[in-house]
Amino acid sequence: MELVIFTGLALVAALAAMLVIVQRHAVYSALFLIITMGALAGIYILLEAYFVWIVQVIVYAGAIMVVFLFVIMLLDIRREPDPWTPPGRGRILTALLLSVVLLVELGMAVAQRLVLPPSGAPSVAGGFGTTQTVGRLLFTDYLFPFEITSVILLVAMVGAMVLAKKRLT
């Protein structure tokens, strides 16, 4: 049952992620991005990480909303003409090289899985993934990375403000 749900969610996530990049219109790309994020959120539920699940929904729903607004405000609302041009030799070569790398990586992952027999799902302790557990870990074991991340986010925010405000008075 778990495998079925996981496969479904993974397929949806991968398919929607592909559709994000093949869309011609940025709004549709953003829409498929939401579907991808939603499917990932579903996988978090499977992992019993409820707090991470809902944070994923809140953060990404909000973030993609901003992408939407950018698209609507900055780009033309009409459908853009097809920008497709036949690929040159350099593009084909790069694509081939990257797909070989990806295939090798996939092969290695599968091989590793074959060597190590599956040990079944690791059992989780009671209270795993609850707000209390996550909060306690964030403010004890992972306090330093947590604070560093906040500072980095703050720096990014200040930078965005400076860039957006052309004339500082």
Next chain:
Amino acid sequence: MLETLIVMLVKIVVVFGALLLAVAYMTWIERKVIADIQVRLGPMRVGPHGLLQPIADGLKLMFKEDLIPSQVERVVFLLAPSLSIVPAFIAFAVIPFGDTTTLFGLLAKPVALHITDIDVGVLFVFGVASLGVYGIVLAGWSSNNKYSLLGGLRSSAQLISYEVSMGLSVVGVLILAGSLSLVEIVKAQAGLYWWLGMLPIPRWFIFSQPLGFLIYFTCALAETNRAPFDLPEAETELVAGFHTEYSSMKFAMFFMAEYANMITVSALATTMFLGGWLGPIGPSPVWFLGKVFLLLFLFIWFRATLPRFRYDQLMSFGWKRLLPLALLNVVWSALWALRG
């Protein structure tokens, strides 16, 4: 297994049926209350005192011609009403509307009166509510109409701005209750304390978090696009805002989403600040419904009384007044918790 499944199904059907009925009758109550405030009669023709008016309206909307303008982004245009109404209804899944019941001894085991109680209930409601913006923005964008687009953009700017203060306003409650589960939050409000040793006051969080409640309710008005924050659908400026191009049942879905959202934010306010289902005597759902109705009445009262904000006023009020106040409330609540 089968028994829990049946209990769950019955609860879902009852809650969502009741919610749909409440949404329909909110329109009747709103028209009646506003009519009374303006010294009119309101709907009187369909049924006694117009009681069947919502049903007549619903039937009429269903049989109206469903127009789809030729210039719209078709897929998104069709999707937007559902994107708007589904989050509005889903959020109710975690709201506890009563203690436990045996239905007057009919059931062997007491059944808890909420659909589900998840560990992150408060965050769930906020997360789902933030998804509701997509319906409005996409409707505005896909309609390919200046008024719709302006309405959609206004709405998203408003929702994003006020969501910040709304989230911060409940942090005080979370600190006091020590949980994100809505059932736990209600249970934390049980009991009384004595004010000056003589006046009994319930331990509802509105008494220890008055500022938090005020901020929450103001933001709730803005989040549901209600007067005096109803700029996304300001008729005098934008025709009808984001739903200008919609007709028939699709228009009705936006309308229902707005009322369902009103009921949800009122239910959440009741749960977090007014002690939820808690009351001195009598069945608990009655207390819950009474409190929710009181808040809904406030919504209507404000609409009948207050003029609309100007857009710049709305933005500066949200960011320069409400947000600092909400932050102050967080700091104050944290200090209070440290002291106690």
